[in-house]
Amino acid sequence: MIRSTSATIRLLILPYAGLLLLYVLVVIGTGLWLGHQPPGTAAAAGPLLSLVMVLALAGGAGILIGLTIALVAVGESRRAEGHIQEIYRRASLTEMAAELVHDLRNPLMALRANAKALLVSPEQTAEIIAEIDRDIVALNRKLTGFLDLTRKQDEIFAPTEPGTLIADAVRLAEPILRKQGLGILLDIESTLPTVDLQAGAIRDALLNLLINGAQSGQRSGSIQIGARAVRHGLRIEVDDRGSGIAAGDLPRLFTPFFTTKADGNGLGLAIVRRIVQAHHGRVWLENRAGGGVRVTLILPLEQPEIPGWWKPRPIDSRT
Structure with a gap:
């Protein structure tokens, strides 16, 4: 049950959009307030209005820069996470494959010995073939288990x-x-x-x-x-x-x-x-x-x- 990427990105943007809207409202409110002041007061407050607008624009630019950095950081984090998981997966598979090869050596040697025994003791062919069949079944079980262990689970929750x-x-x-x-x-x-x-x-x-x-x-x-x-x-x-x-x-x-x-x-x-x-x-x-x-x-x-x-x-x- 993974939340969609677009929905989560919207959640990431909402705080920045809220801050940006707040800055816009502050600028508009300040302008309206100064517009309703007496002429002399409004003229004296001109530098204050300019300062508020500069701060608002700087704040808005900071918000946009912060959002951009956050999105880039998220992308890089996802990429790094993918690399780490891939490295771990390969290391685990390598270790398990080495153990599998080690465990398969003895059954394979037994198969080879039984194959030679067929030439030496043809009168025991039925018993030797039955033993070979048991060894092959055991090998198949081990290989099937290994595949089940390493297979990706794609079934839906x-x-x-x-x-x-x-x-x-x-x-x-x-x-x-x-x-x-x-x-x-x-x-x-x-x-x-x-x-x-x-x-x-x-x-x-x-x-x-x-x-x-x-x-x-x-x-x-x-x-x-x-x-x-x-x-x-x-x-x-x-x-x-x-x-x-x-x-x-x-x-x-x-x-x-x-x-x-x-x-x-x-x-x-x-x-x-x-x-x-x-x-x-x-x-x-x-x-x-x-x-x-x-x-x-x-x-x-x-x-x-x-x-x-x-x-x-x-x-x-x-x-």
Whole structure:
């Protein structure tokens, strides 16, 4: 929900226009006042009228110069903001790409070894091909996760019913949890307010958290997802009763490619954090006192309005 640039520029101009109008009114008022003075008094006040007019013109020129400087400064600030964001984006992508390459080396070496094994042990072709297929699926998952993490979110923010959105995520997660022998327990307030969201992105984040809960080591029972209104926001909690997280691993869980699972790609929670941050929200993870993990999301009811004149100007990535 970005305010239009033209509307914000008008807001920037209004104070200067008001000051300029005030100066004009002062000049006109002074002239009218002097015009109604007796002839002798009016003649004596001539230098005063000249001084007032000079000061008014100087003030008006100062206002116009100040407005010009402000507009130029805003333009340069937008350009600098765009450059900073582009530099940060490139640095983040470079770091993640380096980690991705490092993580892909072992699966690729396994593929190469299995390909050679086909020549050495042709009688085990079916098993080797099945193993190659598993490696390719794992590589595809990792690459897909990397693309999801770096893809620009172009979905429009729109008023969304949280209960309906959570129910949609639960519907998608149920078959996966059912295979693990788990259910889903809902604890959602009946009077939740509508929230400005990218509905598809938040649904994907919740689906990711529910699948994480299914992979937590919990063998029975249900994964619980709850939602309630808090001050100026929506709080969503996803609880599992799995094995929990080692205290030393907690600070790194949202780091791309870090995982505590043998078959994990380390991108699920990083994608969740990226989505929540795009909503100007917060997300954190903690071990529950009764065992398992709780993931908490706080999302604002409305997205903050960023002035159009401060919206960073796009930078040509080829430069």
